[in-house]
Amino acid sequence: MMSGGRGLLLALLFLLLFLLPEAFKILILSFIGGSHYLMMDEISHVLHNRGHEVRMLLQAGVLMIPGFKYERPNTYQITTWSASQDYISDYEKWFADNMEDFLKGREDLSHYLDFMNNLAYQCRVILNESKMLNSLKDEKFDITVIDGFNPCSFLVSEKLGLPFVAVFTGTFANGLRVGIPSPLSYVPVFHSHLTDHMDFWDRVKNCLMSLVSTIVENQVQAIFENVIKDYFPAGSRPVLPELYLKAELWIYNTDFSFEFARPLLPNTVYIGGLLAKPAKPLSQELEDFIAKSGEDGFIIVTFGSMLSSIPLLEVLQEMNTAFAHLPQGVIWRCQHSKWQKELKLASNVKIADWLPQNDLLGHPMARLLVTHGGLNSLMEAIYHGVPVVGIPLFGDQYDNMVRVEARKMGIALRIDQLKADKFTCTMKQVIEDKRYKSAVMFLSTIHHSHPLPPDQRLARWIEHVLQTRGGAHLQPSAFQQPWYQQHSLDVLLFLSGSVLGVTYICVKLIRTAVFRIHSSRKQKQT
Template sequence: MAAHRSWLLVSFFLLDLLLLEAAKILTISTLSASHYIAMSRVSQILHDSGHNVTKLLYESVYHPDFRKEKPSYQVINWHLPEDQQKKFDNRQRLLREEIMYGRFGHQTIVKVYRNFGNLCSHLLSRKDIMEFLQNENFDLVLLNSLDFCSLLVAEKLGKRFVSFYPGQFSFMDVGLPSPLSYVPVYGSGLTDQMDFWGRVKNFLMFFDFSMKQREILSQYDSTIQEHFAEGSQPVLSDLLLKAELLFVNSDFALDFARPLFPNTVYVGGLLDKPVQPIPQDLENFITQFGDSGFVLVALGSIVSKYLTKEVIKEMNSAFAHLPQGVLWTCKSSLWPKDVRLAPNVKIMDWLPQTDLLAHPSIRLFVTHGGMNSVNEAIQHGVPMVGIPFFADQPENMVRVEAKKIGVSVQIQTLKAETFALTMKEVIEDKRYKSAAMASKIIRQSQPLTPAQRLVGWIDHILLTGGAAHLKPHVFQQPWHEQYLLDVFLFLLGIILGTLWLCLKVLGAVARYLSGSRKVKQT
């Protein structure tokens, strides 16, 4: 029955493809690292499905293997003039160091977006690029929800767009219903199972979160004022709600169950690639440890650059206590010269992460908790020990712990002995592996693959002329109507008016009765 239903769904999507002509789709990528990887993958999927894809790409030093890629779709590269580019890169480097050395906070995020706001102003002033994009007459724009400049580009072009949300919803309000009794606010560290004090904390943090979001979005105010005519200047928070579809790089294998609108589509696992055999030298290393297996350590391209000598030393010492082999993505050029590599550890500049996570001998994944890495671990049923550093990583690890797939270790308190004990616990306690396999089944047993869902829904709105039928009217209501404040005040007025009238009538009756008694007494 399930197979028959899956076949029918695939058939409907294939029918849509036959009826639909290839669309011209613009994808935009100005953010780096994992955001760049996600948008490249989405662009390739749309191109492979038959659409004409053009990607507007900001060249960044933080794009992994950027110049090695040879995509089959059109890419428009742009960058700042050399002097401005150096200033921008220096500011980004200082901010990344600020993040990595334990000073990450809201004001750091504000500085990051202020830097990207200035970058956006330069892009919008590039008449050659903007005129080219306008003349191409794209049918649709696909953008990263956290790349606010791409929202302004889509608005400038006057094109419909769909959003790809790269992480958990909690980082930015995109208009979804979020009951505070069981939907945790970003930064709260809460799960969907809150006690009384948890709900109090979540309620109070909602107001703090709302003010912080407004401050982040305000970093683009000067760019908007400069490039949009007065009277037609968009509001970023409103643009976030204009997306025809909202694709989310997660699903309920990791995320907490919550209310969604019909135009919200989970595509967790979208970035997963076909598994390839691992190189022979890695296979030889793994074989040395027999049934004990191996541990994969990958802390992301950005984090790995800024690990301190003390952290590397403690981690290396902890790995030496494990019976497993350890494959660690760590550049040899960054390895401290006075730290002797543990005998069971192999460091490499790059490792085939997906292929190693799929290897039958893997026992544990030590990760920074980035969404792409967490998704890959879930895809292959591998338990995790997370060392979250910044951004969505702590929030992702809250969900990993809540699902019993792994545990978190704080970088500020990481010590070799306790870190080794934590890893041994996750490896030896079979409940973590069972939970990881359960999440894997939840993800892989869905009727359509993430790529099929992405392409199928985009084709759907191209065929139907948009997603007006999927978006609730609430997006067009002022906030006082959304929260029924007008209704509440109206009913309160009726109640108070009725009470006032009743009191007046009772007062009049009381005066009348009092007057009658006085007349009788006389």
């Protein structure tokens, strides 16, 4: 018995020492609300469940998820900071005004740059919190996991003096910026609305869009350069393009069941579908509503975490009328308190302040997702095999819907051309034409058959970087080369010069030889 007990104890020690991951202290930076927060929250849970000590530095007051019941998690620690209440109120009004513009089909560069200016202001607030930052610095974290969309995350990580892993909550939109090979002949630039199959004029457009993208990125850098000058001492001021290349890993919230195939670097990991889970049972109230539609099933309607209701009566009316002409039941995320009182809700529609979207998509009677085209929603639709009708409003949603149509898993509609008849016909087409369902089920098979699920990919790659004391072995030496060396312009200049030099010498030699031969002949003739 004694020897058996010792054997069991040794086996347990072996498991603890060699099979279980080493525990590390990890700091998560989450400064943007909505889907960005939901992604960073899930990452925090995954890493905590792997046995790591996780703390989130969270900007409170700007979660922008109406109806969402935010509860302080008991699995990881949170340190909060916040801008003033006056600023938060102004920010929320600015955001609401922008949403009205988007619902009218008005999205332009000024909205994006205004957003970056707001992030820069918020960055000044957090960098002013020197006491809190010094306290975090004293805790000796091993690494930070940051939101790679927000330039401020890089600056805070640099201020703390910690290595970092950058998480980009969309597709590979910033590939050119972070050194990922992005051949313009088949890798569409962000906001180009192109697929990976481009004709000549598409490639011309893609090249021009890459130039526009560079100009826009320079404008964003200029906004944050002022922040850097104010909060970093001269001589040790970081430069954003260098910080982007400094990440130990770049983690992207996408998947090649959805994204176009393209080259990646060893330090690039994709975890699309991290928020998608096996469906949990629905409430009895929802089940009773679904049962009313029988075999026709039901439709889920949601415009993401940030847009909880449609403030424009004309858009709301067109959508409500379209739903009324469908045999399916419609479960629509729309706040009761903001429903237009003069508009009678269609009899087959149920509205709710918040929806268990993942669980609804996993229900066997789910027939369609009507969405804004957010990546988390689309990955959940792929996970559960539900086709979509997308109405993109801003940001990456337009490019996401280009991929939806290219994969034949749904149809996109423009918000400024949304009419009840067309909307009804489009939804019926996607539900009744089985090719859409077949296409999304095939994508679901691709997604589920990946050798490792997203949470394991995320945790194991971060642990790999921690265990190897950084990701330098995953980065190409090009990151240390000046731009002209990366593109071999010095080599091309040398070879061009050599060819021209050799050509010049050959021409001179030939001319000299011809001249001498000609002179020799003249002398013989005389």
